[in-house]
Amino acid sequence: MYRKIDHxxxxxxxxxxALKAYAGAMGFQGCHVEEIAEQKTRVAxxxxxxxxxxxxxxxxxxxxxxxxxxxxxxxxxxxxxEVDDLxxxxxxxxxxxxxxxxPAPQAGAEGSLIAFVHPSGTCxxxxxxCQPKSGRSHEFHESEA
Ligand code: ZN
Numbered sequence: 001m002y003r004k005i006d007h008x009x010x011x012x013x014x015x016x017x018a019l020k021a022y023a024g025a026m027g028f029q030g031c032h033v034e035e036i037a038e039q040k041t042r043v044a045x046x047x048x049x050x051x052x053x054x055x056x057x058x059x060x061x062x063x064x065x066x067x068x069x070x071x072x073x074x075x076x077x078x079x080x081x082e083v084d085d086l087x088x089x090x091x092x093x094x095x096x097x098x099x100x101x102x103p104a105p106q107a108g109a110e111g112s113l114i115a116f117v118h119p120s121g122t123c124x125x126x127x128x129x130c131q132p133k134s135g136r137s138h139e140f141h142e143s144e145a
Pocket of ligand 1: 007009054078080128
């Protein structure tokens with residue numbers, strides 16, 4: 001089940017300079033910065049109501065964010081929907097013939113599980129699905145252990 005838009009991600013050359021606009025001029029509070037080694041990306045999450053803005057910065061030349069910026073420049077990178085069971089949603093998408101970028105859930109920020117849907121099937125927008133750490137499936141696995 002899809003719950004809400006968790007975040008909208010913007011590819012930036014530098015989180016530090018992007019924060020001058022988003023945290024400085026626009027005044028978004030409560031910035032959380034984290035490095036996601038698996039994605040070769042540094043992220044800054046800024047809460048806006050029940051959603052967040054995610055600033056994405058590459059940590060290496062071979063980062064997907066570096067590739068994106070060299071092709072298109074800074075800008076809207078993806079939209080992320082929160083789901084309560086990522087494995088289930090990926091199964092549904094696969095059965096519907098959608099192209100997934102990773103076949104299985106990956107480690108995301110703040111202990112979440114994430115997966116990306118290829119933009120060819122979603123009208124040109126890269127879609128991320130995210131199951132938060134406190135999600136139902138995660139609790140289920142913890143109580144099993
Ligand atoms: Zn994201």
